[in-house]
Amino acid sequence: MKKPVDYPNILLDALEHGIMIVDEAFNVMYWNQWLEINTGHDYSNMVGKSLLTFYPEIDYRTLQRKIRTTLRLNSPTFYDASLTNRFIPISRNKISSSLLSTMQLQVTISPYIIDQGMVMIAVYDISDLHELKLTLQKQMEKIAHLNSELQHDKQIIDDNLLIVKTDGDFHIIEVSKAFNTFFGFEKNELEDCELQLICSDKIPVSEYAQMKNTLQNGQRWSGEIEIISKNGQAIWVDAVVTPWSNNSGSLNSYTAIYHDITDKKRLELLATTDLLTKLSNRYKFDEIFDIMLMREHWKTDDTFAIVMADIDHFKQINDIYGHPRGDEVLVQIAKVLSQTLQTGDVIARWGGEEFIFLLSHVSASKAIHVAEKLRMAVEQLRLFVDVRLSFGVSLFVEGDTHATLLNRADTALYKAKKNGRNRVEIV
Amino acid sequence: MLKRVEFSGDHLDVLRELMNIAVGNATASIADLLQAFGTMHIPKIAISDIKGLKQYMHETIPNESSHYVTKQLFGGPLGGEFIFVITDEVAINLGNHLYDVEAPNDADIYDAVIELTNILSATMISRLTEELNIKVQFFLPSTEIISGNDLIYLEETAEYSQIIIISTQMEFQNQNINGHIFILAKDAMIQSLKDLIDQKLEELYA
Incomplete structure (x- = not known):
């Protein structure tokens, strides 16, 4: 047909x-x-x-x-x-x-x-369409699988890593479960809080501002900070804060990952602290001293000073009253010296009955004035025995090294001893 | 923003009456074509927005089981979307009944669901449009399985100012087949429906 x-x-x-x-x-x-x-x-x-x-x-x-x-x-x-x-x-x-x-x-x-x-x-x-659908289905299955893995990973991260996410103004928007558990906070309790609020006030405002500045410039910041837990305990953590930009390139959030370094800090403290007086030890002092030496902007009227102090006739105290009472004297003197010193200056036990100080941003007269203040504070101390301290001051000048500066302070101290003790000398 | 179309009591009465006739037809067609005898409820008619529709579906469809949701578009002077919703258990019963097999495969079930939707939409919409003296075109229905009763994805839905919802329920007890039917029309189509009903009223009272 x-x-x-x-x-x-x-x-x-x-x-x-x-x-x-x-x-x-x-x-x-x-x-x-x-x-x-x-x-x-x-x-x-x-x-x-x-x-x-x-x-x-x-x-x-x-x-x-x-x-x-x-x-x-x-x-x-x-x-x-x-x-x-x-x-x-x-x-x-x-x-x-x-x-x-x-x-x-x-x-x-x-x-x-x-x-x-x-x-x-x-x-x-409609084979092409059907093929596309089948391909899409396969891709969706793959995505679902990846998504499930991601969710799993996210869960592990949430359960185990201490993470805080903030908005561009450093207000907390998200906190990991591990963070809340570790620091004792309830879910959502920290939302909208300023990040600084959970940090210890031991962190100087200037340092916090510096951190903000670094992040606002789009750079990662890392360092050690103290976080205050819900029950008020200060816990040292190692922090890495990363800025995040949105699609248009402007910074819109920050993610901080913390790592508990309590044990490390404890060891560090043990290694850098004099067990008797709780002052920094010689090792710690030297470390700070070296950092100060590396700075290049010191001037004659704005420099730093090393002050060495020695308890006058301390051997007699030990001999007469015994070593435990001698130790008591050391502890009390350490306490009063620490209290007299202003923030930013450093005190350490140099050894035996010797103390050492690092005074920053001082002139010769200012350094002598501070040493004199320390001397008088000890003089006014009322203990079972009268104690006095002799002080030797040396001021950093260009070309000085660790050794030269210490030598001059030692010489000044010797001079103070020689000139009658309970006095301040500068070399 | 589009002007809201106001339906008077007369309009709703006519629409309700037309839909009563339509569901009667649908019941008869299913009995004839699929050898299933049952009843269909008197349709409910509501005018809502998209959020209201989502809410309405939440209230009407149980959330516990998975559903075969078949959607079929119809176009012409009165266009819209016909949605037929049955649980997966009912879909298997339907597959059993139409394909006469103990364990219908997925393809059997999908085809059976499409077939029933075809009959329901063709009889209900055709009867309505016949009464209104207009013709509509039916498009290929598509079925998807949805877990729960979230049948409307708000994020994927344009913000229609008005949606007319005509909903009813069918029950064929011997075959354990029952399901929900939604007929949706939006914005301009609602105005068109109102105009057609106005014509119908004029014819009736002329």
Whole structure:
């Protein structure tokens, strides 16, 4: 049978999808060119014959029900196109990237000539779309898997790392569970608090400002700080604070990761503290001394001084009252000297009955004045025995080294002893 | 902002009456085509915004189970979205009934759900549009499985000022099939529906 050449047929043959007309008994009344090409069955083979002859594998019970529904309701019915093709199988020739060997079809059964029980079945190749969907599904599964791993990692981080996130104004916006647990805070308790509020007031305001400045310049800041727990305990932590920028490049948050260094600090304290007087020891003093020497901006009237002090006739105290009472004297003197010294200056036990001081930003007269103040503070101390201290002062001048400065202070101290004790001398 | 379309009591009465006829038709069609005999509830009609719709669905659909949610668009002088919601358990019953197999596979279930949606939408919407003397075009339905009753994703939804919700429930006890139906129309379509009802009223009272 030859296909009649007329306009509707030309039009139907020009379509880029399959069109067939069948009746309720599945007899084919029309088979367009797209179907001829893609199924390998031409019009003359199909027309007048039943679909069953060529496609026995289709579920004809379902097809019949759909055709019946279409005819009864005078409305189109559809096959589900989301999973597998349930209508006629049509081979697909895409080789390069195909996930499908047969076409995924979208099938619409529309009423054609109702009183003759005929419907028009349109089949659209939606394989590319379906492939995209399958690929997308696979990608979504991958993303879901990665997301689940990320969530797992996030949980581990939340449970184990001490993290605080702040907004651009250093107000806390998020705190890890581990941080809250470690420092005894409730969930959300710290939200909106200024970051500085949880830091110990031992941290100078200037240092905190410097940290802010570094971060606001987009640089990472790291250092050791003390955090105050809910019950008021100061805990040393090592902090690394990282600034985060938004898409437009402006800084909008900071993330601080803390690491508890209590043990390290305890060891450090043990290594740098004189156990009897609780003052810094010689090792710690030398460390600070060396840092001061490295600074290059000292001037004659704004320099630093080394002051050595020695308890006059301390050997007699030990000999007469015994070493425990001698130690008591050392402790009391250390206490009064520490209290008399102003913030920023350094005191250490140099050894035996000797103390050493580092006074920063002083002139010669200022250094002598401070030493004199220290001397008088000890003189006024009321103990079981009168104690006096002799002081030797040396002022840093250009070219000085650790040794030269100490030597001069020692010489000055010797001079003070020689000149009658309980006095201050400068060399 | 779009002007709100005010529906009078008369408009709502006509719409309710039309929908009653439509659900009657749907019940008869299902009995005829799917050999399932049951009832459909008198439809409820409400006018809301998108948040109200989400809330309405939360109140209507139980949150406990997974649902097969089939959405089908229809276009023309009266366009909108037809949504049919059934639990996964009911979907399996439907697959059983239509495909006559003990354990229907996913493809059977999806196709059965699509088929029932087709019948419901075609009968209900067609009956409505027939009464209003207009024609509509039906588009391919699509089904997705949604856990719980969050059927509307607010973040993915345009802010329509008005949505008309027509909802009903179908129950086919012998086959253990029941589900919820929502017919949604928005903004301009609501005005169109009102105009069509006005014409209908004029015809009735002419």
